Amino acid sequence: MSDRYTINKSELVCAICVESWVERDPRTLPCQHTFCLGCLKQLKTSHSIECPICRRKVNVPNRDVSFFPKSLLLSAIEKTRTEDELCSDHQKQAFKPLLSCKTCMKTNLCNDCLEQDHSGDRCCIVTLSSLQNGMASFQNKFKALIDKQREKDKRAQHLLVTEIDRVNSDCRSKIDSYFDTMRRKLKKYFDKKDKKLKFSANENEFLFLNEKEIEKRMTILLKEPLPVIDSPTISYSNIINFSLCQNMVDTSQKSLVKVKEHDFVIDHVNSFSVSCEGFYYTMNNQLDILYYKPSPTADVAPIFLDREVGNFVVTTNFMYAIDHGTGLLLNAKKPFGHRITLELFDLTKACALRALEDTHGQRYLMSHLPDVKECKFFVHDHFEWSFSECKDLGCLLHNGYPLVRTTSDKLVILDKYSGVPIRSVDCPQYSVQHDISPYGLLMTSETIVNESWMGLFLFDYNLNMIRNIDKFINCSILGTTTDGTVAIYSFEHKLQYFEFQ
Incomplete structure (x- = not known):
């Protein structure tokens, strides 16, 4: 680290012409006073000269004042020219304001630089100050990312x-x-x-x-x-057992029993969400209206949205949705009222999402990005990690661990903290997965789904099959609730709810 010094400007003034001697080939007398070479020539009388400052008479070497030594101070001033004023390639004075080449990553360009080295169309010449401003902006953005990562x-x-x-x-x-x-x-x-x-x-x-x-x-x-x-x-x-199979209830002596049903036509429904508080859905021709049916006997209540939405999920305290026009992720907090204003919280385009609030109030969300075969995972609306090779979304387990289907047709449970796979199983025949805590994972099978009936299977949280639950004639599973209810739609226009009993 070099030290910097300052010099009094008056020390650089010739006492004869009262001008700066820096650029006038100065000479220093034995008394250490410095003057312009031209001024000294005017003072010369025969072979001696009298210093205009201290009046000391000194002999002129070889009767020529040019033989007086050059100023050491001038040499020091030349050496202290900062490097940012000189071109590093040609050691010539750089342009002011200082110029830089973004293409070649060179700074402090001089005239030779522009004419010889950076004259082609491929070079992008900008001022150094603009680069520094851009760097400052980048550093602020980078600092914000670092702060966000530290908080995460x-x-x-x-x-x-x-x-x-x-x-x-x-x-x-x-x-x-x-x-x-x-x-x-x-x-x-x-x-x-x-x-x-x-x-x-x-x-x-x-x-x-x-x-x-x-x-x-x-x-x-x-x-x-x-x-x-x-x-x-x-x-x-x-x-020490880190198994995900915690507090599972044995269903070997239980059956899925229908507890309620109501008439419902699903033909023109665009998207739906099953929750403990009722059934939500949107219609194909009215994507900006959310319909809510709290119970089989209750009337349908329309809730107006401030924009059209595609896939959506309603949790205990929030609604999450995909903007129908842009594919961006939106959310809104309950209570809804008669109109919902959705707010943007992620700028990545998605085609599907899953959302969950667990019993501790933790909020989890994952979205699917089909163009890059990737899913993104959020906790409390903050992005945590992404997982590649994702073919489609499965479900979110009751403890927040995500289940996805990979491009190699494997069902994989991912660690909610890091996104690392912790359980996997081949799944060419299983199509839809729903968590039905505390009993396990409910899945349908594509190999035995045909025009007349659908098979349901129960798996534990280590992805081991427990048993075949039942066969349903002309039915499709719509979802499950956090209290263990299964919603199944009958093609006879019935919405049915089942529970293990």
Whole structure:
């Protein structure tokens, strides 16, 4: 790191002509005062000269003032010309304002640069200040991206630490339970053995004892092996289980039972969403009206939208939709009222979406980008990660983990924190997937879907098939609710709701 110094401007003035001597070939007298060479020539008298400042008389070397030494200060001034004023290729004075070539990435161009090196049409010449302004703008944008990533990492860290603490507590509980069980078993074993020894001791005091029988019993009792000889080995893989199959309810003794139905014609419906509070849908010729039917006996209530929408999902507190015209993602917060104003929150064009609010208030959303075969994942409307090779969307599990179908026809469960696949299964025959927590994943099969009936299958959250649920004649599954209800549409114009009972 070089130091910078300043010089008093008056020190650069010739005391004879009262002008700057910097560009006038200055000479310095032995008294260290500096003057223009031309001014000194005018002062010369024979072989000596008198300094106009200090009046000291000095001899003129070789009777020629040009033999006085040049100013060392001038040399210093020339050396301190900053590099940003000189062309690095030709060491010539750069243009002012300073110019740069964006194509060749060169700065401080001089006249030779423009005429010899950057005269072609391929070179883009701009001012250095415009480049610096652009860089400042980029740095501000980059800083905003870094700040956003740091905030995202902070949220992810909080979620992971919370999950680790929960797993830690669960593991401790399971380990404590495991050792408590071992202690109880050991106590039960030795209590039982002590009881046998006590019986043998009492019997030994009997006057008419059977000596051979007692000896036989004692031999067997003393040779009975201990339940634990070496230190017990604990398999942590059995204790610590990160399986997604948590709190699943056994349905082996249950069947899907129809609990309610109502008349409904789906022929002209464009998109729909099944929720605990009712059934939402839009019509092909009225994409800016959201129709809401809270129950089979209730009237349909129209809700006006501020724009036309395509695919949409209604969750506990939000509505998420795709703009019909642009394909961009929109959202709106409840309560809706008679008119909904949708707000833009992602600029990527999508063709499908899935959305979920879990029991803890966490909001998850994934969208499908078919042109690049990619899906994007959001938490609380903030983009978290994307997953390539996505053929279409499956569903969001009750805990926020996304399920997608890949371009290689695999069903894959992705980690909600990183987007890394954590479960997968070949799925050429399964078409539609719905989470029906706490029972598992409900799927339909394309191989047995024909013009008359549809098969439903139940899978666990490790993507293992549990059982075949049922066959439905002339039906199509519309969705499931977070409380475990299945909505199925009958081609006889009936909207039916089923539950496991």
